[in-house]
Amino acid sequence: METDRLIKFLVREGQLLAAAAVEAGPEAPVPAFPGRQVRDLLRHIGTVHRWATAFITEGRTHYRPADEQTELDGDELVEWFREGHGLLVAALSEAPADVECWTFLPAPSPLAFWARRQAHETALYRTDIESAAAGKPGPVAPDFAADGIAELLTGFHGRSRLRSEAPRALRVRPLDTDDVWTVWISTDTPRAEPMEEGPADCELSGTAEQLYLTLWNRLPLSAVSVTGDTELAKLWREQSALTEP
Structure with missing residues (x-):
């Protein structure tokens, strides 16, 4: 799938994820992860988005661990997720096609890798949080x-x-x-x-x-x-x- 399309999916999946998190509430249990709540998934995926963004925007060519997860909760946590998602979309949209940075799977380019990986990571967490909110996930194209x-x-x-x-x-x-x-x-x-x-x-x-x-x-x-x-x-x-x- 072309990188531009994957970025569009990333935009959509992140928006749906945030909406589902608001509907479910931070304490809702996540069926796919027994013992975990919506707040746990929001903190994780928001941290991953910022982690990925740093490789792209700073041209990091070696692995670095992600920062500690936020302790924010409730509406502030959702807004924090939206902010990180927006930063990731901007980084992918504005990066040159030949950007060099660390990756961990084969791909045509680092930009193609990160667009694909983050689109699917976000989509899967979107389905998890929708399941917490409505009992089942929305469709996947x-x-x-x-x-x-x-x-x-x-x-x-x-x-x-x-x-x-x-x-x-x-x-x-x-x-x-x-x-x-x-x-x-x-x-x-x-x-x-x-x-x-x-x-x-x-x-x-x-x-x-x-x-x-x-x-x-x-x-x-x-x-x-x-x-x-x-x-x-x-x-x-x-x-x-x-x-x-």
Whole structure:
């Protein structure tokens, strides 16, 4: 997906997230994260936005940890989130295409990386907070969801601990886009390609939105269709936890 479109999604997702946080209130529990409240997610994503902004605007070429999270709460916390979101959007919109800074996944450029990563990070937290407010998340656009699946499978899964003694193939097929991925799982780092190549031991299918939220552990496996070896799907679920950069 083009960087300009990802920035537009980032704008929209952040606005929806803030609106859902106001509706839910800071103390609302978040279904995807037992024991956590809306205020916890706002503090986290607001900190992440400022952390990402600093790499872009200051040209940081080495990893630096994020600052301590704010102790703000209530309306002040929502406004703090909106401010950080706005700073991130401005940084991405105004940065030169050849900006150099630290990244942690393969991408055509640092600008493309940060636009994509922050758009999806914000979108996922938006669905979490909407679920806290209304019991379920609002929709995710199919092409944007497919882009998030691609980022997860071809990027983040290279950092996961998913392994299998016997080589296996897991296919992921959205039914409302033209995408398909095959994930090869072995004793080495998982490898995913955006193609349909050879037979698969297990296939996950559903709408791009369903797969996006399931693969990012926001919905149970029962939210999508699982055909073939269901044990492989369960193995993915158990071992696909991601590490922080």
